[in-house]
Amino acid sequence: MHQIVSKKINKDEALKALKLSTGIVGGLLLILGIVGGGLFEFSGAADENYREKYPQLITALFSDRQSMLQSDSFRSLFLVLAAAALIWALVQNKLKESLALGIMAVLVLGDLWTVDKKYLNEENFVTKSNSIAAFELTAADQQILQDKDPNYRVFNTTRNPFNDAITSYHHKSIGGYHGAKLSRYQDLIENHLSKQNMAAINMLNTKYVIVGQDGSEPRAQLNPGALGNAWFVDSIKWVASAKEENDALNQFNPRKTAIVDKQFEAKLGGLQTQANDSVATIRLTDYKPNHLTYEANNTKDGLAVFSEIYYNDHKGWEALIDGKPADHIRANYVLRAMKVPAGKHKIEFVFDSKSFATGQKVSLGSSVALLLLIIGALAMPFVERKK
Numbered sequence: 397m398h399q400i401v402s403k404k405i406n407k408d409e410a411l412k413a414l415k416l417s418t419g420i421v422g423g424l425l426l427i428l429g430i431v432g433g434g435l436f437e438f439s440g441a442a443d444e445n446y447r448e449k450y451p452q453l454i455t456a457l458f459s460d461r462q463s464m465l466q467s468d469s470f471r472s473l474f475l476v477l478a479a480a481a482l483i484w485a486l487v488q489n490k491l492k493e494s495l496a497l498g499i500m501a502v503l504v505l506g507d508l509w510t511v512d513k514k515y516l517n518e519e520n521f522v523t524k525s526n527s528i529a530a531f532e533l534t535a536a537d538q539q540i541l542q543d544k545d546p547n548y549r550v551f552n553t554t555r556n557p558f559n560d561a562i563t564s565y566h567h568k569s570i571g572g573y574h575g576a577k578l579s580r581y582q583d584l585i586e587n588h589l590s591k592q593n594m595a596a597i598n599m600l601n602t603k604y605v606i607v608g609q610d611g612s613e614p615r616a617q618l619n620p621g622a623l624g625n626a627w628f629v630d631s632i633k634w635v636a637s638a639k640e641e642n643d644a645l646n647q648f649n650p651r652k653t654a655i656v657d658k659q660f661e662a663k664l665g666g667l668q669t670q671a672n673d674s675v676a677t678i679r680l681t682d683y684k685p686n687h688l689t690y691e692a693n694n695t696k697d698g699l700a701v702f703s704e705i706y707y708n709d710h711k712g713w714e715a716l717i718d719g720k721p722a723d724h725i726r727a728n729y730v731l732r733a734m735k736v737p738a739g740k741h742k743i744e745f746v747f748d749s750k751s752f753a754t755g756q757k758v759s760l761g762s763s764v765a766l767l768l769l770i771i772g773a774l775a776m777p778f779v780e781r782k783k
Contacts, residue, residue: 397500400486401493410487418480422473429469433462475507531565536606536616540567547625547680548603551589554614558585563606570600580730581705588645598623599650599728601703625680626690628698628736629654631669634661641729654701654733660725667735669699678736678743686747693740702732704745712752716744 399405405413428435438461439454447454479500486496533541540550550567551557557571564572570589577585588596597605598621608614630652635641637657644655656664675693678700682689692700706726707713715724715734718741727733736743 397483397486397497400483401497407487411484414480414483414487418476422476422480425469425473425476429466429473432465432469436462436465438462438465471510475503478503531562533566534614536608536614537566539616540604540606543603547601547683548622549601550604550606550616551597551602551619552606552614554606554608558590567604570597570602578705578730583642584645584730587642593645594621595648595650596645597621599701599703599731601625623651623703625704626678626692626700626702627651628676628678628694628700629669632656632664632667632699634658638729645729650701650728654699654727655729656725656727656733663723663725664699664735667697667699670696688745690743691740692736692743694736694738696738698736698738699727700734700736700743701727702734702745704732705730706732712747712749714746714748716746717741719744 400410438458443454443457482491482496482499482503485491486493491499546568548568549570550563551570552560552563555563557563557569559573561572563569584596587593598619601622601624602619603622605617605619606614607617629650631654633644633648633653633655635644635655635657641655641657648655676695676698678690678692678694680688681691688702688704690700690702706724710721710723713724715722715732717734717736722734724732724734724745732745734743
């Protein structure tokens with residue numbers, strides 16, 4: 397239609413192209429609509445898992461798929477013929493350009509509307525009151541929210557905690573759902589959290605556990621074993637692989653021991669851990685998703701474990717002690733740890749991804765270049781006219 401309206405092809409060329417394209421596409425759709433059901437098997441790899449147990453269901457699925465192919469083929473054929481008729485009328489000067497374009501817009505919108513309604517229809521919408529009702533506070537939620545310290549986590553056992561996100565609406569949850577979980581955290585879920593390994597639950601600073609059964613009202617239980625946002629350990633258990641590190645979580649006391657892969661040994665600089673004195677402290681003083689600040693005070697060098705997921709060192713997350721760069725390592729399979737020298741110190745974790753910053757600069761430069769090209773393209777007609 398653009399070629400026709402801009403007069404880039406003549407009438408004969410347009411009609412020849414129209415006949416050819418309509419014949420090919422329309423003919424293919426007609427064949428699919430009439431005999432398409434016999435051309436394909438309409439089966440997938442997953443169907444074999446249910447064929448023996450649910451043969452009638454599989455037969456019904458095949459029938460539905462065949463029917464969908466045929467009905468969509470005829471529907472598409474109608475649209476092709478309607479568009480072809482519209483273009484023919486435009487070429488033959490039977491319709492004004494504005495009217496032809498308007499009718500084509502209606503056809504396109506109608507096509508999009510009918511397809512989209514298959515995926516998003518009235519059943520997908522609920523009233524505002526029903527939507528809010530799903531997130532109403534339970535007695536357990538109200539009890540937990542009385543705690544004014546925002547930096548603890550919650551484990552909700554009254555739902556499937558790892559396929560449900562409602563708990564995260566009100567609390568920082570150790571569960572929730574995302575289609576792209578970190579593989580290490582998924583390992584922690586499958587091997588420890590789902591089996592209610594209290595060592596793993598405690599090291600995630602799970603201060604409250606929501607319980608309830610047999611239809612009873614959910615209630616919150618305070619977990620006295622929650623380890624807080626960070627703590628010093630007395631000893632290090634060295635392991636040689638990720639599997640050993642994961643397995644070691646089954647039998648250890650996270651309050652006293654940190655499980656560390658030997659690959660991080662050099663970053664600890666020969667640290668000799670020993671029982672910490674009773675006045676050693678480390679606490680979270682400020683929390684932002686990309687900037688965490690702690691205050692530590694210890695009479696001797698020690699290893700601090702932080703109840704935050706380890707991603708990497710110097711590849712996004714940067715660790716600072718008193719404003720100076722410092723190394724941090726992975727401990728307990730998923731957490732962060734760091735050698736903290738004796739004395740009082742300010743510890744920070746800052747997310748400062750170099751690749752992200754570079755990407756932003758490239759994006760900004762590309763946007764500026766594109767803007768200049770657009771300005772140049774708009775200015776060219778005026779320059780040519782002036783010449």
